[in-house]
Amino acid sequence: MSTFTAPGGRRTRTRAGWNALGLLVLLVAGFPVYWMLTTAFKPAKDAIDPDPSLLPTSLTLANFSRALEISDFWGPVGRSLTVSLSVVAIGVVVGLLAALALARFAFRGRKIVIVGILAVQMVPLVAMVIPVFLLLSDLGQYDKLSGLILTYLTFILPFTVWTLRGFIVNIPKELEEAAMVDGCSRTGAFVRVVFPLLAPGMVATSVYGFIQAWNEYLYALLLLSQKNQTATVWLGNFTTQHGTEYAPMMAGATMMALPIVVLFLLVQRKMAAGLTAGAVKG
Incomplete structure:
Protein backbone atom coordinates (compact mmCIF):
# COMPACT_ATOMS: atom_id res chain seq x y z
CA MET A 1 0.00 0.00 0.00
CA SER A 2 1.60 3.25 -1.11
CA THR A 3 1.59 6.35 1.04
CA PHE A 4 0.89 9.79 -0.28
CA THR A 5 2.81 12.80 0.95
CA ALA A 6 1.02 16.09 0.51
CA PRO A 7 3.00 18.82 -1.25
CA GLY A 8 2.28 21.13 1.68
CA GLY A 9 3.95 18.72 4.11
CA ARG A 10 7.01 18.45 1.85
CA ARG A 11 7.29 22.24 1.66
CA THR A 12 6.99 22.51 5.43
CA ARG A 13 9.84 20.03 5.98
CA THR A 14 11.97 21.80 3.37
CA ARG A 15 11.33 25.17 5.01
CA ALA A 16 12.15 23.72 8.44
CA GLY A 17 15.42 22.32 7.07
CA TRP A 18 16.43 25.67 5.60
CA ASN A 19 15.47 27.42 8.83
CA ALA A 20 17.62 25.00 10.81
CA LEU A 21 20.54 25.58 8.45
CA GLY A 22 20.09 29.34 8.74
CA LEU A 23 20.03 29.08 12.53
CA LEU A 24 23.24 27.03 12.46
CA VAL A 25 24.97 29.61 10.28
CA LEU A 26 23.77 32.38 12.62
CA LEU A 27 25.18 30.56 15.65
CA VAL A 28 28.55 29.94 14.00
CA ALA A 29 28.84 33.51 12.72
CA GLY A 30 27.52 35.14 15.89
CA PHE A 31 29.50 33.15 18.46
CA PRO A 32 32.72 35.23 18.10
CA VAL A 33 30.68 38.41 18.66
CA TYR A 34 29.03 36.86 21.70
CA TRP A 35 32.40 35.77 23.09
CA MET A 36 33.84 39.26 22.54
CA LEU A 37 30.94 40.88 24.42
CA THR A 38 31.01 38.45 27.33
CA THR A 39 34.79 38.70 27.66
CA ALA A 40 34.55 42.49 27.67
CA PHE A 41 32.37 42.34 30.80
CA LYS A 42 34.21 39.49 32.54
CA PRO A 43 36.74 40.12 35.33
CA ALA A 44 40.29 39.98 33.99
CA LYS A 45 41.04 36.70 35.81
CA ASP A 46 38.03 34.98 34.22
CA ALA A 47 39.12 36.06 30.74
CA ILE A 48 42.36 34.06 31.04
CA ASP A 49 40.81 31.09 32.81
CA PRO A 50 42.06 27.89 31.07
CA ASP A 51 38.60 26.37 31.62
CA PRO A 52 36.24 29.23 30.68
CA SER A 53 32.49 29.04 31.11
CA LEU A 54 30.14 29.72 28.25
CA LEU A 55 28.03 32.02 30.41
CA PRO A 56 29.67 34.79 32.46
CA THR A 57 29.52 34.24 36.20
CA SER A 58 30.09 37.90 37.10
CA LEU A 59 30.10 41.19 35.23
CA THR A 60 32.26 44.30 35.55
CA LEU A 61 32.89 47.58 33.76
CA ALA A 62 36.51 47.77 34.88
CA ASN A 63 37.72 46.50 31.49
CA PHE A 64 36.26 49.54 29.73
Whole structure:
Protein backbone atom coordinates (compact mmCIF):
# COMPACT_ATOMS: atom_id res chain seq x y z
CA MET A 1 0.00 0.00 0.00
CA SER A 2 1.60 3.25 -1.11
CA THR A 3 1.59 6.35 1.04
CA PHE A 4 0.89 9.79 -0.28
CA THR A 5 2.81 12.80 0.95
CA ALA A 6 1.02 16.09 0.51
CA PRO A 7 3.00 18.82 -1.25
CA GLY A 8 2.28 21.13 1.68
CA GLY A 9 3.95 18.72 4.11
CA ARG A 10 7.01 18.45 1.85
CA ARG A 11 7.29 22.24 1.66
CA THR A 12 6.99 22.51 5.43
CA ARG A 13 9.84 20.03 5.98
CA THR A 14 11.97 21.80 3.37
CA ARG A 15 11.33 25.17 5.01
CA ALA A 16 12.15 23.72 8.44
CA GLY A 17 15.42 22.32 7.07
CA TRP A 18 16.43 25.67 5.60
CA ASN A 19 15.47 27.42 8.83
CA ALA A 20 17.62 25.00 10.81
CA LEU A 21 20.54 25.58 8.45
CA GLY A 22 20.09 29.34 8.74
CA LEU A 23 20.03 29.08 12.53
CA LEU A 24 23.24 27.03 12.46
CA VAL A 25 24.97 29.61 10.28
CA LEU A 26 23.77 32.38 12.62
CA LEU A 27 25.18 30.56 15.65
CA VAL A 28 28.55 29.94 14.00
CA ALA A 29 28.84 33.51 12.72
CA GLY A 30 27.52 35.14 15.89
CA PHE A 31 29.50 33.15 18.46
CA PRO A 32 32.72 35.23 18.10
CA VAL A 33 30.68 38.41 18.66
CA TYR A 34 29.03 36.86 21.70
CA TRP A 35 32.40 35.77 23.09
CA MET A 36 33.84 39.26 22.54
CA LEU A 37 30.94 40.88 24.42
CA THR A 38 31.01 38.45 27.33
CA THR A 39 34.79 38.70 27.66
CA ALA A 40 34.55 42.49 27.67
CA PHE A 41 32.37 42.34 30.80
CA LYS A 42 34.21 39.49 32.54
CA PRO A 43 36.74 40.12 35.33
CA ALA A 44 40.29 39.98 33.99
CA LYS A 45 41.04 36.70 35.81
CA ASP A 46 38.03 34.98 34.22
CA ALA A 47 39.12 36.06 30.74
CA ILE A 48 42.36 34.06 31.04
CA ASP A 49 40.81 31.09 32.81
CA PRO A 50 42.06 27.89 31.07
CA ASP A 51 38.60 26.37 31.62
CA PRO A 52 36.24 29.23 30.68
CA SER A 53 32.49 29.04 31.11
CA LEU A 54 30.14 29.72 28.25
CA LEU A 55 28.03 32.02 30.41
CA PRO A 56 29.67 34.79 32.46
CA THR A 57 29.52 34.24 36.20
CA SER A 58 30.09 37.90 37.10
CA LEU A 59 30.10 41.19 35.23
CA THR A 60 32.26 44.30 35.55
CA LEU A 61 32.89 47.58 33.76
CA ALA A 62 36.51 47.77 34.88
CA ASN A 63 37.72 46.50 31.49
CA PHE A 64 36.26 49.54 29.73
CA SER A 65 37.98 51.88 32.19
CA ARG A 66 41.24 50.03 31.64
CA ALA A 67 40.82 50.24 27.86
CA LEU A 68 40.32 54.00 28.02
CA GLU A 69 43.42 54.37 30.19
CA ILE A 70 45.75 52.62 27.73
CA SER A 71 47.43 55.17 25.48
CA ASP A 72 44.87 57.49 23.88
CA PHE A 73 41.48 56.10 22.85
CA TRP A 74 39.64 59.08 21.39
CA GLY A 75 42.60 60.17 19.25
CA PRO A 76 42.78 56.90 17.24
CA VAL A 77 38.99 56.71 17.03
CA GLY A 78 38.81 60.27 15.73
CA ARG A 79 41.49 59.55 13.13
CA SER A 80 39.70 56.37 12.04
CA LEU A 81 36.45 58.30 11.65
CA THR A 82 38.21 61.01 9.66
CA VAL A 83 39.81 58.48 7.32
CA SER A 84 36.69 56.34 6.91
CA LEU A 85 34.29 59.24 6.27
CA SER A 86 36.73 60.87 3.84
CA VAL A 87 37.15 57.62 1.93
CA VAL A 88 33.37 57.17 1.73
CA ALA A 89 32.70 60.75 0.60
CA ILE A 90 35.41 60.84 -2.06
CA GLY A 91 34.83 57.25 -3.15
CA VAL A 92 31.09 57.69 -3.69
CA VAL A 93 31.48 60.93 -5.68
CA VAL A 94 34.31 59.69 -7.89
CA GLY A 95 32.84 56.20 -8.17
CA LEU A 96 29.43 57.56 -9.18
CA LEU A 97 30.91 59.70 -11.96
CA ALA A 98 33.06 56.82 -13.23
CA ALA A 99 30.14 54.38 -13.07
CA LEU A 100 27.93 56.83 -14.96
CA ALA A 101 30.52 57.15 -17.71
CA LEU A 102 30.89 53.39 -18.02
CA ALA A 103 27.15 52.74 -17.99
CA ARG A 104 25.80 55.56 -20.15
CA PHE A 105 28.54 56.58 -22.59
CA ALA A 106 30.05 54.50 -25.36
CA PHE A 107 33.75 55.22 -25.81
CA ARG A 108 36.74 53.36 -27.13
CA GLY A 109 38.34 51.10 -24.53
CA ARG A 110 35.32 50.90 -22.23
CA LYS A 111 35.45 47.11 -22.00
CA ILE A 112 39.16 47.27 -21.20
CA VAL A 113 38.43 49.66 -18.34
CA ILE A 114 35.73 47.33 -16.98
CA VAL A 115 38.05 44.33 -17.15
CA GLY A 116 40.78 46.40 -15.51
CA ILE A 117 38.47 47.26 -12.61
CA LEU A 118 37.79 43.57 -12.05
CA ALA A 119 41.49 42.71 -12.33
CA VAL A 120 42.46 45.31 -9.71
CA GLN A 121 40.15 43.69 -7.16
CA MET A 122 41.90 40.35 -7.64
CA VAL A 123 45.34 41.68 -6.61
CA PRO A 124 46.15 40.71 -2.98
CA LEU A 125 46.59 43.75 -0.75
CA VAL A 126 49.78 42.31 0.73
CA ALA A 127 51.41 42.28 -2.71
CA MET A 128 51.10 46.07 -2.94
CA VAL A 129 52.58 46.99 0.44
CA ILE A 130 56.09 47.81 -0.78
CA PRO A 131 55.02 49.75 -3.93
CA VAL A 132 52.49 51.77 -1.92
CA PHE A 133 55.08 52.52 0.77
CA LEU A 134 57.65 53.70 -1.77
CA LEU A 135 55.10 55.77 -3.69
CA LEU A 136 53.79 57.54 -0.59
CA SER A 137 57.34 58.22 0.56
CA ASP A 138 58.17 59.85 -2.79
CA LEU A 139 54.97 61.94 -2.61
CA GLY A 140 55.67 63.03 0.96
CA GLN A 141 52.49 61.34 2.21
CA TYR A 142 54.06 58.78 4.53
CA ASP A 143 52.75 58.98 8.11
CA LYS A 144 49.90 61.27 7.02
CA LEU A 145 46.17 60.60 7.08
CA SER A 146 45.87 61.98 3.55
CA GLY A 147 48.26 59.27 2.34
CA LEU A 148 46.22 56.58 4.09
CA ILE A 149 43.04 57.97 2.54
CA LEU A 150 44.57 57.81 -0.94
CA THR A 151 45.68 54.25 -0.28
CA TYR A 152 42.23 53.13 0.86
CA LEU A 153 40.61 54.79 -2.15
CA THR A 154 42.62 52.57 -4.49
CA PHE A 155 41.08 49.52 -2.79
CA ILE A 156 37.51 50.75 -2.45
CA LEU A 157 36.99 52.64 -5.72
CA PRO A 158 36.99 49.54 -7.99
CA PHE A 159 34.20 47.92 -5.97
CA THR A 160 32.27 51.19 -5.80
CA VAL A 161 32.52 51.79 -9.56
CA TRP A 162 31.56 48.23 -10.42
CA THR A 163 28.59 48.14 -8.04
CA LEU A 164 27.18 51.54 -8.97
CA ARG A 165 27.59 50.74 -12.66
CA GLY A 166 25.30 47.74 -12.15
CA PHE A 167 22.65 49.96 -10.57
CA ILE A 168 22.85 52.57 -13.33
CA VAL A 169 22.64 49.93 -16.06
CA ASN A 170 19.44 48.58 -14.49
CA ILE A 171 17.78 52.01 -14.65
CA PRO A 172 16.10 52.34 -18.08
CA LYS A 173 17.46 55.10 -20.29
CA GLU A 174 13.88 55.91 -21.27
CA LEU A 175 13.35 57.57 -17.89
CA GLU A 176 16.10 60.08 -18.61
CA GLU A 177 14.93 60.58 -22.16
CA ALA A 178 11.38 61.27 -20.98
CA ALA A 179 12.66 63.86 -18.51
CA MET A 180 14.75 65.50 -21.25
CA VAL A 181 11.68 65.64 -23.53
CA ASP A 182 9.85 67.44 -20.70
CA GLY A 183 12.54 70.11 -20.68
CA CYS A 184 15.26 68.81 -18.37
CA SER A 185 18.90 68.95 -19.37
CA ARG A 186 20.97 65.76 -19.24
CA THR A 187 22.33 66.82 -15.85
CA GLY A 188 18.86 67.75 -14.61
CA ALA A 189 17.44 64.43 -15.75
CA PHE A 190 20.18 62.58 -13.88
CA VAL A 191 19.71 64.60 -10.68
CA ARG A 192 15.90 64.44 -10.69
CA VAL A 193 15.32 60.94 -12.06
CA VAL A 194 18.37 58.68 -11.83
CA PHE A 195 19.98 59.94 -8.64
CA PRO A 196 16.98 59.18 -6.34
CA LEU A 197 16.82 55.64 -7.75
CA LEU A 198 20.52 55.17 -6.97
CA ALA A 199 20.12 56.01 -3.27
CA PRO A 200 19.92 52.36 -2.06
CA GLY A 201 22.98 51.39 -4.10
CA MET A 202 24.96 54.38 -2.85
CA VAL A 203 24.06 53.53 0.74
CA ALA A 204 25.16 49.90 0.28
CA THR A 205 28.50 50.86 -1.28
CA SER A 206 29.06 53.59 1.32
CA VAL A 207 28.57 51.15 4.19
CA TYR A 208 30.93 48.68 2.53
CA GLY A 209 33.58 51.37 2.06
CA PHE A 210 33.20 52.60 5.63
CA ILE A 211 33.58 49.11 7.08
CA GLN A 212 36.63 48.37 4.91
CA ALA A 213 38.36 51.62 5.89
CA TRP A 214 37.39 51.33 9.55
CA ASN A 215 38.60 47.73 9.97
CA GLU A 216 41.77 47.88 7.84
CA TYR A 217 44.87 47.06 9.88
CA LEU A 218 47.90 46.21 7.75
CA TYR A 219 48.33 49.48 5.87
CA ALA A 220 47.40 51.56 8.91
CA LEU A 221 50.16 49.78 10.83
CA LEU A 222 52.82 50.18 8.13
CA LEU A 223 52.03 53.68 6.85
CA LEU A 224 51.41 55.52 10.14
CA SER A 225 53.58 56.03 13.20
CA GLN A 226 52.29 55.40 16.71
CA LYS A 227 51.53 59.12 17.05
CA ASN A 228 49.03 58.93 14.18
CA GLN A 229 47.77 55.37 14.70
CA THR A 230 44.17 54.45 13.95
CA ALA A 231 41.74 52.53 16.15
CA THR A 232 42.61 49.08 14.79
CA VAL A 233 46.30 49.61 15.45
CA TRP A 234 45.46 51.04 18.88
CA LEU A 235 44.17 47.59 19.89
CA GLY A 236 47.75 46.32 19.66
CA ASN A 237 48.62 48.33 22.78
CA PHE A 238 47.04 45.58 24.88
CA THR A 239 49.77 43.14 23.86
CA THR A 240 53.03 43.82 25.68
CA GLN A 241 56.11 41.88 26.71
CA HIS A 242 54.26 40.88 29.88
CA GLY A 243 51.39 39.28 27.95
CA THR A 244 48.04 40.20 26.48
CA GLU A 245 45.23 41.82 28.45
CA TYR A 246 42.37 40.00 26.78
CA ALA A 247 39.49 41.46 28.76
CA PRO A 248 40.43 45.14 28.16
CA MET A 249 41.22 44.28 24.54
CA MET A 250 37.73 42.87 24.05
CA ALA A 251 36.29 45.95 25.76
CA GLY A 252 38.21 48.14 23.30
CA ALA A 253 37.03 46.01 20.38
CA THR A 254 33.43 46.35 21.61
CA MET A 255 33.73 50.14 21.71
CA MET A 256 35.27 50.10 18.23
CA ALA A 257 32.37 48.04 16.89
CA LEU A 258 29.74 50.51 18.12
CA PRO A 259 30.09 53.00 15.21
CA ILE A 260 29.59 50.18 12.69
CA VAL A 261 26.53 48.86 14.55
CA VAL A 262 24.99 52.33 14.83
CA LEU A 263 25.65 53.04 11.15
CA PHE A 264 24.09 49.75 10.10
CA LEU A 265 21.00 50.31 12.25
CA LEU A 266 20.50 53.74 10.69
CA VAL A 267 20.74 52.58 7.08
CA GLN A 268 19.70 48.92 7.25
CA ARG A 269 16.55 49.41 5.17
CA LYS A 270 18.32 51.31 2.42
CA MET A 271 21.20 48.84 2.50
CA ALA A 272 18.92 45.82 2.18
CA ALA A 273 17.14 47.46 -0.75
CA GLY A 274 20.47 48.30 -2.35
CA LEU A 275 21.84 44.78 -2.04
CA THR A 276 18.74 43.27 -3.64
CA ALA A 277 17.99 45.93 -6.27
CA GLY A 278 21.25 45.28 -8.08
CA ALA A 279 20.09 41.75 -8.89
CA VAL A 280 16.87 42.93 -10.59
CA LYS A 281 17.00 43.65 -14.29
CA GLY A 282 15.23 46.93 -15.03
